[in-house]
Amino acid sequence: MKKLLIACFALLMGIATASAQEYYERGVFNHLGLNVSASTEGIGVSVAAPITDYLELSAGVNFMPGVKIKGDVNVDYNLGVLPAQVTIPNHDKVKITGNLKRTTMDVKLNIYPFGGNSTFFVAGGFSFGGEKLGKLTGHSDAIQSAITTFPTFKDVILNSISAELDKYNVKFDENGDINGDIRVKNFRPYVGLGVGRLVPKHRVGFRFEAGCQFMGKLKVYQDNKEVKINELNDSDDDLSKIIDKWTVYPVLKLTITGRIF
Structure with missing residues (x-):
């Protein structure tokens, strides 16, 4: 009976030891992770370190690629x-470019x-x-x-000419810009x-995240001066309502995680 008890105790100790080996110990900044992600924030790179099994601290930078959208829009002339004596060649179109490039940390x-x-x-x-x-x-x-x-x-010329962007009339500056x-x-x-x-148990792992940035109200600027979107258009349309009420930026992120040590 004693031999049987000793054998059972030894077996239990072996199982406990194996379980302890499977557990990945996390201390205060005792490991470091390097991660690459793709998300609605852009392409991201970050570093992370555990504080305990319950906490993990990370810092990163996100690059939104320079996505450009080009097109021709109509020009509205009020020559009357x-x-x-003022003559302006009547060009019906002007080329505009939209650019979504930005960087956040x-x-x-x-x-x-x-x-x-x-x-x-x-x-x-937080992001900034x-x-x-x-x-x-x-x-x-x-x-x-x-x-x-x-x-x-x-001033008369600038007030009489504008570019028609959908339902909005966008003004030119004195350089024709x-x-x-x-x-x-x-x-x-x-x-x-x-x-x-972000600091995986194995050398490489994956992570999925969904969240939102509280960015406040969107503000429209022209020539570095804030304008009200409804001032660019005589009617109160859906875009005006969206810009007025859209205060959060959704974040969906897929990350390849790696542990350096």
Whole structure:
């Protein structure tokens, strides 16, 4: 009987030892992870370190690729208000370019409520930088030439000509340029949740995250001056309502995680 008890005890000790070996110990910054991600924030690179089994700290940078959209839009001329001596070649189209390029940085604290080797997490933190969500640019040689030729009537010319962007009339500046952008807050709190650890148990792992940045109200700028979107259009349309009420930026992120040590 004693031999049987000793054998059972030895077996139990062996199982306990094997289980302990399977457990991945996390201490305060005793490991380091390097990660690459693709998300609605762009292409991201980050570093992370565990604090305990329940906490993980990360910092990263996200690059939104320079996606450009080009097209021709109509030009609206109200030549009836111009003096007779002012002549402007009537060009019906002007080329404009939309650019979505931006860069942001973030710091996040990931909480694993079940500890151990559990991969479910809740994240909280903030993103900063990249206040411009998108830019709009364009140029008209004809309008620039008219203002250069008739500088006395600059304001009259600028007030009588605009580019028709869908339902909106966008003004030119004195150089014949169109410069507009949409901006949000520089500092944006963040919350999210998902599965996966940024410092994985094995050398390589995967992680999925869904969350949102609280970016505040969208603001429309033209020539670095804020304008109300309904001032660009006489009617109160759906786009005006979206810009007025859209205050969060959705984040969906897929990450390849790696443990350096």
